[in-house]
Amino acid sequence: MSTPNANNPWWKEAIIYQVYPRSYLDTNGDGVGDLPGITAKLDYIASLGVDIVWLSPFFKSPQKDFGYDIADYCDVDPMFGTLADFDKLIEKAHHLGLKIMIDQVMSHTADTHPWFVESRASRDNPKSDWYVWADPLADGNPPNNWLSVFGGSAWQWDTRRKQYYMHNFLVSQPQLNFHNPEVQQAHLDAQRFWLERGVDGVRMDACVFHFHDRQLRSNPPALVRDTSTVTDVNPYGMQAHIYDKTQPENVAFLQRVRTLLNEFGAVSIGEVSSDDALAQMAEYTEGGDKLHMAYSFNLLTPVFTAAHIRQQVEEFNTRVKDGWASWSVGNHDAIRVATRWASGDAVGNPSPALSKLVLAIQLSLKGTPCLYQGDELALTEADVPFELLQDPYGITFWPEFKGRDGCRTPMPWTADAPNAGFTTGKPWLPVPAEHLALAEEIQDRDPESMLNFQRRIIHWRRTLPQLTRGEIAFFDVPEQALALRRDLPGHPSVLAVFNTTSQPLNFNWPEAAGASRLNGHDLQGDVAGTTVTLPPYGAWFGTVADQG
Template structure:
């Protein structure tokens, strides 16, 4: 493949800075902490390090509320620390991708401070302002992802402003050309500092319907992006996000990225996220790749995974997906898909399956250790989303607890001080230094990531699924000029055999670390087993 398409075969590793490593003893992870562990990340065999926000912020949403797009929050370090991180990563052959939260800012951002001061100042239209209805209620029925109305009254201007998330996260008005240009300038600032790409947070939220029309009720309640107890899923979000004007803005971003040979991945939370993923990645002139919440739900079956991939493939020509099964917003995959007492072997087959799908895999820190969701008491919660919907929805803190490095050390080696979130005892038992054994999830992750590099079909080939009994996921990867590759995974905890005529005469591949074998025209898979072969 052309060198420009290197990212198609790459593997992304997400770092949540607050919880990776604390280098200065304040209980919060930081940029020097990430730099200190880049050797560890490189040892995994990944290619891209996605770093969640570290910009100046009041931290009401832990960095996803930006007060200065071109500086580092002192909690995380300095610009010099960031430059050192990039230099070390590049020396290790790693690319650096940073989060960009463009749709909204913090309410103490100078832009918003000026915008809310009056209705006629130079930035008065940089945010989405609207008059109240005759009875004083909000302009329309739009809802916030974090609960309640998406509108907040502001006494300074005597108007409502739009916030798709927290009230302290006002939405920028992308219909104002100056807003678009300001963000392009911000992106250029980081490209000049050597970043290799951006992860665009909530990238379909940039524009809103100018007429502020009400959203209709949802024909089918959304349970992929939000919890079932959140009324946000009761609306069809056809006016408050995913507007057609966003395509042209993404094209402007792509022009800038191409200037620096950089890449972008978009987070898509939409009623039909697979369609939006396709629209935003086709044509080679917008995003390089996109991911949705469709594999970040509690639904776990071979049929569900097959459906998501097949539906995406059916909607794109040359677009590209990034399949993620874990991140900082979702219950950890081991608990979400494995229940209260998941087998460590589940982590292995899920990772192998993720690495074998067509698309760029995105791994979340700690999943290589088979970490489970932390069960935190209410008094330990930090996430405003969880505090609002407790106890039916406990928020996102359970997947954001500190990375365990040393099982016998205080706070598992994350910090010399009390961490911002506690380290569960069961995580300390799965710390990095506790997983030296050849059969550990960490050793497996390193092994299969290295093995994948030598199997071109997994990085570049097309995908065709086969019918198989639940919980077996079976497919073929096809690459021009190379043999086809068969892959089968047992996503369940009981051994099984299934007939697969395509397996007859296939040449099994070893070295990946999953147990499984061909038996004539069938395949035998132990619990959480897998099988690869060439035909």
């Protein structure tokens, strides 16, 4: 059991690295990554300088949503290995000083989960109220207008009970009824199972979806269409989701989760996708008795401007009292940042310089950075043809939206090996040819590569407590630039300025007068007096007298 962290918020200085197990390393030739593959690469992960390894779901599942449809919360799916494999992973991770965070998908299960099999059997069995069931309207329609994130109604007719059941995602992902205290306790028991095996933290998937409005009131139209969490071809964004999620009862449940985590000194991060994600992040993290930190999709959008980044951080800091953010620019649900944030540029081509700049910005914000596998290699979004698509979300909304497969393709380890060294079999998703030149073994040998840049800048950041624990303030500079200051009492303030475009940038920055340059981060840029000179995607760091 770990040491409780109530008085040691180490996670505020940590860096999270997300592993998508299906695509990391396959050790048995079936084309799907597995737990032994992750264990084999833990030395590599440790070399990145990260602290927490977030594992996307590896639990028993029919894999219709690739593990986010769980059929057994307390066992490993055979395609990923065994509980013994997981124990070996934990043991090696802890030996290397890494902490393991598992992905808890609580709001729904697979329709093959024994809980749902029993619940749908009748209206009077012991688990009949474990899921959200509702009678049809007089005309046979569903009880309200709630929509599924993955398309269509959030209600599915079931002939056994002659009722509708709710599903926020796939039809095969029925929604649990968190108003039932037995459901809450079952999840806490499952969490305890993993915490007792040595797990150091939980990432709470879709944590705003736990509760629904008991009265089943219909959602009103959205005053401003949500395009931050869903594509603009998805009608889900046309509703204001005030009744199907983000219910006030969730706060008390998150407090119960925190109480359990505190027993083990474990940490939590919540995925927040709501109409006002920043407000939800604040509500769920403030007070020290709910989530340790939360992240939203607000930096996972196509918008890459200094103004947008500044707005997200400033609004969170304005709304939150003592909570904590985790800033993520890439994960398994978003187009690869190397492609997504290059698309709005005048050149429109992904480049290592852009990837280096994005990481430098992410590591400079107040909050815990969450990095996604492959971004350390500057991997671009893969163009997976329709006939090879696996993601049901993409298949439904194709061709305008191709889903999430493009960011989930296998890690390229060795350029000249079959399937880039990911598997000896047929990979579940193709390895893009353009990723071969970005393979880990090539970049490991190149001191100027994105991979080695990431290692160096993470190490450099650790020497500056201002960047991990300091307060943050922004400056008004030309719109192409992002300029900020990090202040920590007893230390000189750190200044940073970033050129977010592919064009050179020169301007006057009075606040930089008297600053001393900080080296060791490898980014190019210069400040002479008050004149800032930045090459494309350049950056400059310096220190000035303590502003605190």
